[in-house]
Amino acid sequence: MVERLRRALAQVSGQALGPYQSAVVRIGFAGTWLFFLLREFPERHELYGPDGPWSWQLAERLVTGNHAFTVLLWSPSGWWFELVYGLAVAAGALLALGWRTRATSVLFMVGVLSLQNRSVFMGDGGDNVIHLMAMYLVLTRCAQVWSLDARRARLRGSAAAGAAGPVLWGVLGAVLAYGALSGRLSGGWAAVFAALWTGAALWWLAERYEPGGERRAALDVLANLLHNTGMLVIMAEVCLIYATAGWYKIQGSRWQDGTALYYPLRLDYFTPWPELSGALAGSGVVVMLLTYGTVVVQVAFPFTVLNRRVKNLLLGVMVLEHAGIAVLLGLPFFSLAMIAADAVFLPTGLLVWVGARVAALRVPLRGAARRPALSPFPGRARTPLGARGPDPSASNAGEAG
Structure with a gap:
């Protein structure tokens, strides 16, 4: 112990x-x-x-x-x-x-x-x-x-290098x-x-x-x-937000009868896409499933943070839910803020994979920028006038942190 x-x-x-x-x-x-x-x-x-x-x-x-x-x-x-x-x-x-x-x-x-x-x-x-x-x-x-x-720490060996930091803190x-x-x-x-x-x-x-x-x-x-x-x-704040929102929804009569989503879809202020909102509001089954599903996910999420598979599943559902709120109800900044808060629970493997894919997309662009111009003579390559070859010591200068 x-x-x-x-x-x-x-x-x-x-x-x-x-x-x-x-x-x-x-x-x-x-x-x-x-x-x-x-x-x-x-x-x-x-x-x-x-x-x-x-x-x-x-x-x-x-x-x-x-x-x-x-x-x-x-x-x-x-x-x-x-x-x-x-x-x-x-x-x-x-x-x-x-x-x-x-x-x-x-x-x-x-x-x-x-x-x-x-x-x-x-x-x-x-x-x-x-x-x-x-x-x-x-x-x-x-x-x-x-x-x-x-990036600066990797290139210079110290994150505190340079005078910008002391000057900024001096002004503050x-x-x-x-x-x-x-x-x-x-x-x-x-x-x-x-x-x-x-x-x-x-x-x-x-x-x-x-x-x-x-x-x-x-x-x-x-x-x-x-x-x-x-x-x-x-992490505790995110769990508290969802737990509080879920339990308050349970106590509301509109969430109990499954119509809490119906009324916002009928308000002009929350309908940037009237045709889409009207189509969803016209289906009672869809409205009921979305309403009850929101309550279930919000109440259940704080209890699933220790179970990786269930947590990741509910996390994906909540991200989709916030994306739907941004599109259907016209609340993009609320949805972005909540997705950013949910990101604290994203698995490290997924984030590393995304970072690697983004870095892989940047490598061909840098290679194309450094590729020498084609020569009109076979077997030869000419370098543009005044240009220098790539510096081996700076091969990692453009990598993201």
Whole structure:
């Protein structure tokens, strides 16, 4: 028993588990948030800005009461809103690419919380999931694979190489100091951001001056523990979402009589494809099966996470369910957010296989780009003027993380 506990502790503290799952979750949520902000860019002032129905005074009163975090209430000026919105877009893109993920994950969280807490009634349910996952992603080492950080670490031998990271954290530290000294940051949020900044500073110092020492190893263990805890919390959150949704549906009369799906299919607001929605709503058997099937899958999923085969089966069903919601009910960002959350349970073998297939598709493209031009003389090949042959030392420079 003691030996098993020792092995389990060594595994939890010795490595960041689920590198592919955390990468998919990172890409999924960052991409969903990015696409949402870009789609709503023309209406950004009505959603989160000064022209919205949720006025500055109402937002300030709510934030004062619930102590939520938003930097949009630091200034009522229009340029400040544009700056925060632009930084939220940039943070989503950079986090999806996995560039300086320790810093961009914090910027991503700041952007999500700032915009959503400014106008709390804007969203379709998926915003609540993004809200939670934005905070959990800060704890994870979600750029171990499929990221620019992983590529840089492979090419340079250190993920901390370059001056961009220290400069970025320096700017964040200056903003943190300003917010704390001016009283715009509450004590709790100031402590949270100060802890994140201090941890990043200690990590940079250890990697720069003691890359193979004990302090660096201790920080690595702490980072692994935080990552694994964050991944566990994400999995528990997904199970809680489905369990809560399923059990609440059981208590609703519309879900009991099998008509809960029928009414949304008849509402103009939820019918981007009226003909398709009408055809489904016209079949009582299909509506009943979809309604009961949704309840069964949501209630059963938390109890099947320890059974790999059943879990994978229900996971596929839920992904298809969310894809159907995106098409039939016109809720694409809710569905993308839920699929990104479900990705934490995807099997590693499937993700590795998908990554290998994507890498295999890129190899022919690189080979075609490097192939020398054909010579008009048989048996000869000519190189374009000024071009050089491929550098053997850079043969892996384009590989994904």
